[in-house]
Amino acid sequence: RKEVEQDPGPFNVPEGATVAFNCTYSNSASQSFFWYRQDCRKEPKLLMSVYSSGNEDGRFTAQLNRASQYISLLIRDSKLSDSATYLCVVTQAGTALIFGKGTTLSVSS
Amino acid sequence: GAGVSQSPSNKVTEKGKDVELRCDPISGHTALYWYRQSLGQGLEFLIYFQGNSAPDKSGLPSDRFSAERTGGSVSTLTIQRTQQEDSAVYLCASSLWGTGMGYNEQFFGPGTRLTVL
Numbered sequence: 001r002k003e004v005e006q007d008p009g010p011f012n013v014p015e016g017a018t019v020a021f022n023c024t025y026s027n028s029a030s031q032s033f034f035w036y037r038q039d040c041r042k043e044p045k046l047l048m049s050v051y052s053s054g055n056e057d058g059r060f061t062a063q064l065n066r067a068s069q070y071i072s073l074l075i076r077d078s079k080l081s082d083s084a085t086y087l088c089v090v091t092q093a094g095t096a097l098i099f100g101k102g103t104t105l106s107v108s109s
Numbered sequence: 110g111a112g113v114s115q116s117p118s119n120k121v122t123e124k125g126k127d128v129e130l131r132c133d134p135i136s137g138h139t140a141l142y143w144y145r146q147s148l149g150q151g152l153e154f155l156i157y158f159q160g161n162s163a164p165d166k167s168g169l170p171s172d173r174f175s176a177e178r179t180g181g182s183v184s185t186l187t188i189q190r191t192q193q194e195d196s197a198v199y200l201c202a203s204s205l206w207g208t209g210m211g212y213n214e215q216f217f218g219p220g221t222r223l224t225v226l
Binding site: 004046098101102 | 144202215
């Protein structure tokens with residue numbers, strides 16, 4: 001079983017739509033959680049950290065459920081510029097980041 | 110300020126040749142990571158340097174892969190006797206401190222696209 005699993009998509013949505021991505025992780029010792037964004041043929045960039053209490057950054061909301069080992073990302077009012085691959089990332093103390101394969105989002109006008 | 114830089118941006122080599130990939134981390138960052146991303150795959154951890162500690166080499170796929178970090182700054186990833194399955198984008202990242210010390214954003218370089226013919 002992969003350490004971090006994501007639905008690869010693609011998710012094809014119209015502008016203005018709300019879209020949700022899910023991610024599960026297998027190692028209960030995981031301590032930190034992130035969503036990264038990767039544009040085509042570019043390097044990944046941090047989108048937001050994920051906390052158990054849930055956190056919001058503008059149109060983006062991230063949620064962590066430690067009991068279920070489940071992470072989510074909600075994007076409201078999708079923009080064309082949101083089209084990218086979204087990478088679910090976990091880490092444990094003293095280790096490097098563990099990436100999911102990513103979920104591809106395509107927002108169309 | 111300057112971000113993470115990597116060179117070369119593209120490298121085409123013949124099977125069996127050795128290659129060296131370079132990473133210049135953000136100044137002052139103590140932690141440096143190498144990953145690779147094969148077509149359609151997620152990022153795969155290769156090796157992690159933290160300060161003067163022994164590197165975490167647990168992700169290196171074979172003994173043909175090695176890396177060093179000189180003076181706590183620049184790092185070189187070396188692949189000996191390259192194989193076609195080594196073709197991938199090799200990404201370097203740096204962070205202010207290591208992963209054992211709380212929130213810790215990793216900043217990625219643009220990567221080196223390696224093609225082994």
